[in-house]
Amino acid sequence: MAQIKKITAREILDSRGIPTIEGKLVTANNIKVYSQVPSGESLGKHEGIELRDNDKTRHLGQGVLKAVSYINDSIGPKLVGVDTSRLEDIDNWLLKADGSSTYQNLGVNTLMIVSQLILRAEAVDQDMALYQYINHLYNTKFKENVHLAQIPTAIYNMINGGKHGTKNLDFQEFHVVTSTSTKFSKSLEFAVATYNGLKNLFYERNADVSVSEEGGFTPNLFTNTEAFEIIKEVLLSKKVKLGVDVFTGLDCAPSYYFKDNKYAIKDRGASLNDDEYIDFITEAIDKYNILILEDPLQEDDFNNWAKLTKQVGKQVFVVADDFVAGNKERLKKAVAKGACNAVLIKFNQVGTITEMLDLIHDIKKAGLRLIVSHRLGETTDALIADLAVGVQADFVKFGSPARGERIIKYNRLLNIEYKLGISSPYKS
Ligand code: PGA
Ligand code: ZN
Numbered sequence: 001m002a003q004i005k006k007i008t009a010r011e012i013l014d015s016r017g018i019p020t021i022e023g024k025l026v027t028a029n030n031i032k033v034y035s036q037v038p039s040g041e042s043l044g045k046h047e048g049i050e051l052r053d054n055d056k057t058r059h060l061g062q063g064v065l066k067a068v069s070y071i072n073d074s075i076g077p078k079l080v081g082v083d084t085s086r087l088e089d090i091d092n093w094l095l096k097a098d099g100s101s102t103y104q105n106l107g108v109n110t111l112m113i114v115s116q117l118i119l120r121a122e123a124v125d126q127d128m129a130l131y132q133y134i135n136h137l138y139n140t141k142f143k144e145n146v147h148l149a150q151i152p153t154a155i156y157n158m159i160n161g162g163k164h165g166t167k168n169l170d171f172q173e174f175h176v177v178t179s180t181s182t183k184f185s186k187s188l189e190f191a192v193a194t195y196n197g198l199k200n201l202f203y204e205r206n207a208d209v210s211v212s213e214e215g216g217f218t219p220n221l222f223t224n225t226e227a228f229e230i231i232k233e234v235l236l237s238k239k240v241k242l243g244v245d246v247f248t249g250l251d252c253a254p255s256y257y258f259k260d261n262k263y264a265i266k267d268r269g270a271s272l273n274d275d276e277y278i279d280f281i282t283e284a285i286d287k288y289n290i291l292i293l294e295d296p297l298q299e300d301d302f303n304n305w306a307k308l309t310k311q312v313g314k315q316v317f318v319v320a321d322d323f324v325a326g327n328k329e330r331l332k333k334a335v336a337k338g339a340c341n342a343v344l345i346k347f348n349q350v351g352t353i354t355e356m357l358d359l360i361h362d363i364k365k366a367g368l369r370l371i372v373s374h375r376l377g378e379t380t381d382a383l384i385a386d387l388a389v390g391v392q393a394d395f396v397k398f399g400s401p402a403r404g405e406r407i408i409k410y411n412r413l414l415n416i417e418y419k420l421g422i423s424s425p426y427k428s
Helices: 065-078 087-098 108-125 130-142 184-204 224-236 274-287 302-312 328-337 353-365 383-390 404-419
Strands: 004-013 019-027 032-036 153-160 173-178 246-251 290-294 317-320 342-346 369-373 395-399
Touching: 004 065, 004 108, 019 065, 019 108, 032 108, 065 108, 087 108, 087 353, 108 130, 108 353, 130 353, 130 383, 153 184, 153 224, 173 184, 173 224, 173 290, 184 224, 184 404, 224 246, 224 274, 274 290, 274 302, 302 317, 302 328, 317 369, 328 353, 342 353, 353 369, 369 383, 383 395, 383 404, 395 404
Parallel strands: 153 395, 246 290, 290 317, 317 342, 342 369, 369 395
Antiparallel strands: 004 019, 019 032, 153 173, 173 246
16 A cells, blocks of 8 residues: 655656656655656647646747646645555546646646556555556456567657658658567667668768657658668668568658648659549558558548558558547547557557556457557656556557667567566577
């Protein structure tokens, strides 16, 4: 039994140098835990709203001092004496305190920090690793028997465009994915080799080797096709079978290039209508062995999502990120229409751990694949690695095998892989 003695918060910076929140919880039996929340850049129209100060004299209005003071002066004091085993009650109370469906009053960032702290403190009190406790919570709540059998397959970011890039490429992320039967530690090794292979190729061709906030390269290429071609070239130089051992992935994030009801991609002279664009995507699937196809279409076009999923859903994972954006109603509609076969979830799209677990359960129950994702603005908190293993997600998307705030999550997976007895620290 761990009773809350004190919950406090402070403003810290995320990986972009933009403010975010760090929380601290101390219990009466002296457990001390910390948690941090990430923040997105290419925000879906339908995701939860963060509380920002909008005080233009600090951090361009992005400060989170209001959120911090809500935790320090109001939420924290009210939770003193409450047991950390009551996560669901506390989460429901937080939602009521906010009172909106978009978290616009207290902010999705404020609620999520408090919820994460309760989860962490209880795991420590129960003497369980975080992934074990999340697994226990999930199985107990939904009367399931999810075994801690595997590490999710990682989707590694290699090249960035769109809102995450330097305005030359339209698609936001180009990925590399190993087959789902590859051991995680092996896939990480392969991803690093591919990443370095790309870097060397860019050097050889006097191209730009700058990287984006998620660690993917932002080279001075001109079309999406060129980005695919160069990844393919590196993959073909390895001893792997493309389309069997290794695949590519894509996060289109089309809000960046969907203009005047058309898809304006640089690979084609003119903007493409829905059918032309879908043809372009389906050709790329075959040509570049795409396995992960995230947000291929604009987020309100349920009919074309359904059409594309029907067309390619046996071959690729058509992944809803901004399309569902953690929103239960949108998930229901997407399932009813058969509009995707996988869903990506991110912290701070929903406000509490309880809602996150509910959403995960809904996704799995609907027979869809689950991807647990980082955000562009990350922290050194690795909670999502534990979450992904705890609920046995199919995939994780944590960025490139580079940059500390991404690597800390991959390293956590390596550590859990040893702990689950899948690999040994002395041989790979
Ligand atoms: P975001 O990007 O954190 O900017 O939302 C990640 C993604 O779109 O997958
Ligand atoms: Zn996305």
